């Protein structure tokens with residue numbers, strides 16, 4: 001109703017103004033027409049009187065003439081009649097003739113159409129007509145009409161005009177209200193559906209009840225999608241992605257909402273080493289990617305405090321400001337019992353989900369006791385997020401397979417939060433995922449997210465297929481969205497990346513100096529060729545396959561024996577899991593075997609360093625090597641590949657990269673290999689070691705261009721931009737819904 005009034009009130013005002021302008025016009029016209037009438041009547045009367053006057057041509061008989069005049073003035077509109085004969089000064093007139101009119105000043109009334117005079121009882125119309133009464137005689141007839149009937153007629157006209165406009169206003173208002181109601185209802189339904197991205201056209205009649213709106217809706221939907229993608233790609237490519245641009249997006253597009261990151265692994269681990277406390281940076285792609293984001297955006301990072309000195313370094317709220325040397329954000333630690341850590345982290349996450357999602361031929365193990373811990377710990381993380389949220393609608397970035405249930409748990413407590421979940425590992429096909437006894441719970445948990453991100457489109461598609469197979473959810477394959485319980489989750493590809501340019505401290509030592517220092521450090525000849533591998537000691541990384549490829553190189557190209565050494569940095573990881581322990585043993589054993597066969601020529605074939613390395617040490621190795629070998633059997637992205645490229649600002653070095661990494665899709669200038677094919681890998685190593693510097697430079701330049709352009713700020717920025725768009729859409733839908741509700745209230749008041 002309120003909406004209709006918005007149309008009707010201006011309409012009524014307009015009609016009122018129109019009526020106000022029309023009334024004087026009608027008045028004027030009525031007067032003009034009436035005067036014209038009177039003038040014609042005057043001529044008619046004069047013609048009628050002329051005859052009897054001619055009969056009295058020689059001598060006017062006043063009595064007879066007056067009686068004639070009297071008869072004429074019986075007409076209610078004729079007020080007075082008079083006659084001025086020849087040059088006579090006296091007028092022969094009925095008694096009603098106004099005193100102001102005399103035979104001597106008739107000329108002033110001789111105007112076309114007559115003259116209006118103010119009489120004692122109102123307006124009078126004066127007309128003078130010349131009459132010839134004989135051959136040589138003539139006179140002037142003075143005709144006075146009463147104009148009061150014109151005033152009456154004018155007043156009547158005004159009433160008619162008023163009724164006419166009032167009727168018009170009423171009809172137009174009713175029609176306007178009806179049309180407005182019908183179109184508004186239809187439009188709002190259409191727009192709401194569009195906002196929700198519902199398939200208006202795929203489900204005829206489901207969302208739009210006004211059939212004529214469908215073509216418009218189709219065009220509108222297409223237009224919105226085009227504009228959005230154009231806007232995004234334009235924005236994306238036009239932005240130079242830096243910490244600053246990320247901050248701008250956060251403040252501009254998300255009005256400075258607080259950002260909460262939640263992950264299992266913490267970015268800084270405090271460890272007791274003797275009497276001292278040391279800070280460690282974990283070997284984690286997740287930390288590598290998110291740490292620069294948090295430095296840029298501030299906010300809070302919630303993670304498991306797993307370091308031996310972690311409890312000694314937090315405040316009373318379990319928080320510590322990091323990075324320790326230049327604090328930029330808060331790290332909030334979550335404490336887990338030994339049992340919780342064993343069940344949730346080692347058990348369900350790393351013995352269950354990890355092998356389930358990586359096709360690396362290690363059987364997943366699922367235990368109900370692990371699942372119970374997984375649920376409890378996820379709830380712990382979700383509660384901490386709720387506690388740390390400063391607003392009802394924070395932006396929460398949930399990380400990885402450890403916390404699959406957190407998005408739904410959060411959605412229940414913070415329905416207005418924007419929850420962006422990123423799954424850092426591959427998502428398998430539905431058949432493989434079906435192995436998990438809690439597959440529905442995991443998927444439903446993830447669908448609490450506003451946006452769910454994967455590294456590759458292939459993983460997005462696998463996830464959507466999984467939902468389609470196991471859930472009672474609506475899957476929109478075109479827009480890649482899933483709606484569960486009325487709540488929509490967008491499924492999007494966001495290839496993760498690294499900080500660009502790398503921290504200055506990591507690149508401080510010149511590449512040439514790194515070459516010398518690393519060879520010296522490992523007691524290698526100064527001209528020794530070096531290959532480098534950097535991984536957690538994880539069976540998915542293909543370290544055994546890598547070593548076998550080096551062995552095959554020596555077999556196929558013996559000229560490299562003694563001239564080429566492969567250095568493997570292997571960070572200990574998940575050591576309490578049997579598979580990891582036995583894998584570690586196998587790696588050590590394999591390296592030893594190969595060294596036994598090919599190492600006795602002045603330099604070892606393989607140098608294996610199973611220990612933690614700080615980022616600066618890793619970069620020193622990258623910058624010293626001729627090649628970097630990434631041979632993952634299955635990897636979501638693999639940031640080692642990108643780090644190697646970033647470290648080589650000297651544009652030297654060759655990347656040998658497994659085709660089973662997400663990175664291989666982005667870095668085609670690497671030498672792409674199948675890690676299961678030892679001969680192919682050995683050939684690639686040989687090509688890398690003999691590649692001319694110019695070709696190394698050309699390949700490296702292209703790869704550096706890509707990593708610099710698609711850096712980690714772009715990864716996070718795209719997610720935040722999408723989240724901002726989503727928030728705007730939701731607000732629009734809510735606005736339109738509140739309009740509908742208030743319309744409903746108005747109706748009941750009516």
Ligand code: F6P
Pocket residue numbers: 264265283284285286287400424425573574
């Ligand atoms: O690759 C998956 C992942 O969770 C990464 O995100 C992270 O870099 C790595 O595993 C570290 O694993 P963890 O935290 O168990 O040491």
